[in-house]
Amino acid sequence: MTTTEPRIRSGNEWLSAAKEVAAELAVNAAERDRKNETPYAEVRLLKDSGLVTLLGPVEHGGGGQSWETAYRVIREVARGDGSIGQLLGYHYLWAWAARLVATDDQIAAVEELYTRNDFFFGGAVNPRDSDLKIAEDGDEIVYNGHKSFSTGSKVSDLTVLEGVLEGTEDHIFAIVPSGQDGIVFHDDWDNIGQRLTESGSVTITDVRVPWASAAGYVDKKFHPLTYNTLNVPAIQLVFANFYLGIAQGALETALAYTREHTRAWPYGGDNKPSAGEEWYILDGYGDLQSKLWAAEALVDKAGTAISAVLHAPREELTPEARGEVAVLIAAAKQRVIDTGLEIGTKIFELTGARASATKYGLDRFWRNLRTHSLHDPVAYKRREVGAYALLNELPEPTWYT
Structure with a gap:
């Protein structure tokens, strides 16, 4: 669903929306926990409520809210279902990833993309695993490797990747579509808790990203802050x-x-x-x-x-x-x-x-x-x-x- 209509609400109104979502999730939370099924319906609920774009720019249909409100919204949703609260919290962090490291142009492009389309983020960034390997191929970089955890996996529209460019110590973040042949989610998350977070492993094979989309890089150089x-x-x-x-x-x-x-x-x-x-x-x-x-x-x-x-x-x-x-x-x-x-x-x-x-x-x-x-x-x-x-x-x- 593409939207450009601003979701203008006060902080308290966003919290009220989160409480409504939490109340709906709480009704059958124990049953859904036992079934341990991919939470497609739950993420659709987050999207329909507008909570997915709470931090997104108002001009693209987002809420334009602060992190102070976002944290309280995460908390409210987790009251109803801890797994879905985690998914939403990770989504907010990855949606903000561009602002953390990217250039101004990259930030604008990413925020317009996810806000207008109600896209949901996942991430394959587990520091305890070996880094994904990145090879340079002309105007593109190519990611390969495996990560033990990828929260949001099958319910995500976009995935944040991180790896190290071969021959250097340069870490590069990139945001890519989740639904592509080079990203394979392995459906192996079966832990005692947070069972609906889709946090299983993922294999990345020849996922190509333009150098222009390497977060924060200008002329293949990163300028840290x-x-x-x-x-x-x-x-x-x-x-x-x-x-x-x-x-x-x-x-x-x-x-x-x-x-x-x-x-x-x-x-x-x-x-x-x-x-x-x-x-x-x-x-x-x-x-x-x-x-x-x-x-x-x-x-x-x-x-x-x-x-x-x-x-x-x-x-x-x-x-x-x-x-x-x-x-x-x-x-x-x-x-x-x-x-x-x-x-x-x-x-x-x-x-x-x-x-x-x-x-x-x-x-x-x-x-x-x-x-x-x-x-x-x-x-x-x-x-x-x-x-x-x-x-x-x-x-x-x-x-x-």
Whole structure:
């Protein structure tokens, strides 16, 4: 579907749209998790709601919104389905990839292309694998190789590739159509959580890209900016937001179950007529809700901070400002992981034995958060914060910081 009509909404209206999507996803989230089918319908829902083009330019039919709003939208969608929240968050990051590293002309072309056509992004950029190999062939570069993970794969319209030009140490990003013979998705994603993210492996064979589309390259040369390194803090906060959404969805679902089904314990000597009057249940939910509110406040603080630099002129970002944002995001990420995993476990103590029935799917929240939070060791995030607090050291840009 091609669109040029601006989707002009306030930030609150975009959040309302995200809540509507989340509510629809939540209805059968447990069932869809069990089936583990490619989420074509779910991505169509994201497109129809306009959320896919939330960051796109208004003149091409996009929302023209800030990253601060985008992060909250990711979180809301993840409340309904953690997998779809992850897909949307990765899409936003890859849709912004051109702004991170490309030239002004390349940015304009990519943003018009995806916004007008409601295109959805995936990415084959896993730093722990060997880089894709890039060969130069006249006015084109040619990608070849294999990646273990390619989130979004079969549901994407566009795929972000990254590799190293042979004979150099030059990394080159490019955005290519997903539906082509040279890109083969292997349908081998079958993990315990985030099951609908289409994050399986991919083989790239002779995918050709004009040198003119090599992101950020002018006359085959790249001119780096500190802004280029914001891709990692930006996606780390994507993680924190869909983790937060998963944790919120877990607590929300557990509270609803307790209201409707949990029975008071009749053998404690201080018998109550309803579960809502049980002191240990009230104590437990009070503890979890307080911790979740605290994590949310820290995630929101980080979102405000990085949004400000993502939308500022690229040339103005300093390494120091980048480092301050990165360490704040590291703190937010570790806090929401710890809180979310605790919620995913303790809700069973508060809902009761019958809540463990498969039909309720309460286990999916822990499985989803546990699976993706292993993306990179959270201990290193704690170390980054510790080095900042004790030694006043800022994180150095890497593929994971």
